[in-house]
Amino acid sequence: MKKTLKVTGIVVGSILLLILIVNIGFTLWLKYQLPDYIKNKTPYAITYKTLNVEILSGSISADDILIKSKNPNDKKVLAIDGFVDGLNVSRLGIIDLIKNKKINTNSIRLTNPRLKIRLAQKKTKDSVKEPMPFFIRNIDITKGNIDVINPDDLKAFSAKNLNLEIKNLSLNDNPNELPFALDSYKITAKDFFAKISDVYTINSSDVKTNNGQLEINDFELKSILDFKDWEKSFTKQKSLFSIKSKKISFNDLVFDKAKLNLKNAQFINPEFVIQNRDAKIIKPKNTKKNGIDLNFANIDIKNGTLSMLKSNGEKSLSLAKFDANVKEFLMDDETSKNKLPFKFKDYKIVGNTFFYDSGKYYNLSLSSFNMSSQSIDLMNFKMIPKMSRAEFVRTIPMEDDQFNISANRIQLSGVDWTFEKELDLHLKSAKLHNVDANIFRSKIPKDNPKEKLLYSKVLRNIKFPLVVDNLSLINSKLVYEEDKPDNNGPGKVFFTNFNLNVKNLNSNKKKGTNTKVPIVINCNFMGVSPMKVNWNFDTSDLRDNFTIGGYINDLPANDINPFIKPYMNITATGTITSLDYNFKGNNDIMNGKFKITHKDLKVALIDKDTKEKKKFLSGVANLFVKKDSQKFPESVDIYVERNKERSFFNFYWKGIEDGLKKTLLIIKI
Template identity: 30%
Template sequence: MKISQLFYKKILIVITILAILLFGINFYTKKKIENVIQQKFSEKGFEYSGEISVNVLFGNVSIDNIEISKDSLKLKSKEISINDFSYYSFLVNNKISIGKVKVNSSSIEGNLPKETSKPTSENDTLQHKKEEIFIKSIIVNKLNVSVVDAKSHPIKMANINLEITNFDLSENNHKKIPFSYDAVFLEINNFEKKTSEVQAIKFKKFEFKNNDILIDSLQIVPLKSRKNYIYHVPYEKELLDLVAKRIKISDFKIEEKPSLSFTANNIFVDSVFFNLYLNASFLEASKKFKPLYSKNLRDLPFLIDVKNLDIKNSKLIYEEQTKKNSKPGILVFDELNAQIKNINNNDSKTEKLTVANIQTKFMKSSPLKIKWTFDINNKNDDFRITGSLFNVNSKNMSSFILPAYNVKMDGYIHKMFFDFEGNNFVSSGKLNLDFKNFSIKILDDQKKKKKFLSWLANLFVKDTSKNGMVKTKVEELERDKTKSFWNYFWKNIEKGLQKSLI
């Protein structure tokens, strides 16, 4: 009995000594952390006003009410905690290994620094190569961001939640992506960013989970009215108004093999309303070179490979005002659906052509189909665009040219087929047109008919009631490189219509 009591007393003494020792180590570690923060990090903008809690036995540290300042940026956090710090990994393998890093209730405010091209020295490279950090789980909860970019445009994000598993800074830190990971979950709510003096972009929710991206309620909104936006742009430029109900990107990956690459199996865009308004009566047209889509994709600073892009149940409206104090001409494309395959700028791809199939209704009633193919890596930017248009009445024909050019058309287009091939410099092709009872009315500024000019114009208008479909060729149409691809396409159609009708 005495031996047993003595044994328990010894155990109690050992436990007491260990507890005191552990308390002392915890106290010493806490003071050490406080001194390090005071001596090394306070001058770098790291401050805290709460408690530091340390548990050396389990490798846990938490700091409350943190504030970190860098230039004009300031990060505040209610709590940052580190759990399961591996002393063995740190002391034996010279590697920082942590079970969990958690950041709660944080905010970032201030001005983003301007981008500078700072050269990386050899010493910096060697220093980064020595860094080995592994964190099994990184969790950021309820992060709010309100910053201003280098162009003085505000950026706001609310309630950001982030979780990264198996974060490793020891394998790829010499590459463009300086870390690897197994999985990422990211959620951003109520994003707002001013992109220019006249436009802003917004979305209600962004979610990245299991390599899928979901964007809910994407918007590009005008910040100025149609009347006033022209005073805030240097040249003719469209005012955009876009609403996309839902965008889903499936199997999205960022890799280095060895170049930085973005891949996705499918991008699905649902229910887009897109309105473009151009006031061409006030400013001069831009003289800036506008590359074709193939060159834009070819010149991206990274590789891109999107297998499929599907646009469903959408609507596009284009309005252009060519005269002051007049109504804009309007083009409407309802029930717009598009399928685009093989958006790939990799030289080694097996399938060369990007193929876009578009189906829509022009002015609500006229079925329009387009097939458009091009090779992104072809430096001449060769393309081919074919299609058909049916049942266009005089009201729809005049919807754009009447306000813009004071020209009204009467008649009916039963069928139109087109097939054009071109490149960055010139295009050629053919247009076949079947129309009936066509006439032209040239109007004055009060929209009254100019009888003589209208009569003279109609002397040259053809009629297919006897001859059937008119077949015409468009040859050597030179591209205006300051205009978009769609302007280039329209010029081919316009040239074909002129030759068919007159």
């Protein structure tokens, strides 16, 4: 037994002695031969004050290291010029480095590095060699001043007074994921700059971490190219971005190879600018999802501005000031399958002075808005034509409406929407206050032969589930003007103190929804006469049946002259004390009852060509005008066939017109 222990002790002692001799020998080799090796075998001239190597622990340390490239003009080789006060490498696999040419170390620490680095040119395919495997788990840089430039002498990275600590770093070769992952980091730096792609750079006056929070001051993301050059060089990209922010901060930033998580991101005074190309981007089919999952617990934007520009630099959208908050934003493999490739739990956006260029004919604007996942509140909405009426008529290829619409306030409440396979929108209430809508149509352009659908079919053709429980227009004004080329002047009808209520507005796409749509209107016709309308249809009715009825009281006949003169070549005086009607129809015909009572009513017939009063025929007509309406039947039957190239309201007016003709005159003159 004693002999065995003695032999074992001798063997172990011999091994330890051998390791010690090798360690001393390798240290002596490094001390006396490494300078010659560096001088003859590397592209760098390196000097140092001290160098210590421990084979057992794999530790290397050196002080006062001076490094210079032997041939700084050779852009095929990485160029380094600078000084490092101290270098410490721990647990370096020295045998692995010598035998397998693989760098595998636990940590590297650089003290006060002052380095200028020029990256090497990319190698051609024929000359590319497999890069040396490189594994460094922990990095520590103290008081660094580092500048990195590309082979074209453009800056790639720079930082002053850089202090960086990275724990458990791992690199990743998957191009669809983050290039690295790490457990934790700490950083402070001044005048930080980095080129992050072939298009974008970021810079900041100050970067620091404090108790797990990263703060970036005077942040800027911008393009290194102007828009014209970017548009030519990056044809598959739709938009060019720039972001400035006085301060950006966030907590618990986690880099995983396939995930980027953070909490409580905050942007202070950010300026977002997006410039879009005009040409559409054709997306390749069967594109793979980007492998990075984004999970942001809370995002805050304070006092931000937003501008979207056309390719010529003109604004297509702008927001002078806004605050925003988004909670639990998530974009991952599951959400990427939906039409909206992300989801969130809640959001709120408050903004002022919104502008949107909606195309060739209109601009939209808001003075302010307040939006959340449950409600939307818009103030001073305006939809303003870009052209005068004359310019609009000259521009349109065929007959169309020009709108000029404003609303003091638009309130949407009880908003419930999803956007997975398709949009699904449900509103409990929509209120539009003090709407002022002017609709103008000229009959000078040629007719538009396209069929005008009834509203039940318009709603039914919406491709997604839409339900609005209650829609109201409150204390509004509607004006419709139609300009005819026969010099009779524009036909004009308007409604003041207009109040409308619609229930169950729906697209007939959701099971269990009441598809019957009742509409009630109370207003003043032509600004003076009380008017009420009851209108009903059912979006599930494929024949598009509807009913519409109502009354107008105490209407001065002069007030309907702007409306009946262009269409009937008649003017009237006196008073229409009541006008009642009750129609029903479908996409083909409309019929029903029409009744009018009046007092001291007289008519004048107008010559269609000369626009002068036909005195004789007017006199004859007034012999047959029902001056005392009580002597005639209470109502007349109307019947009209629908011109499907005209709107529902044209169809509706034709019924009123038929009733007026049959009640104002006994015979057709």
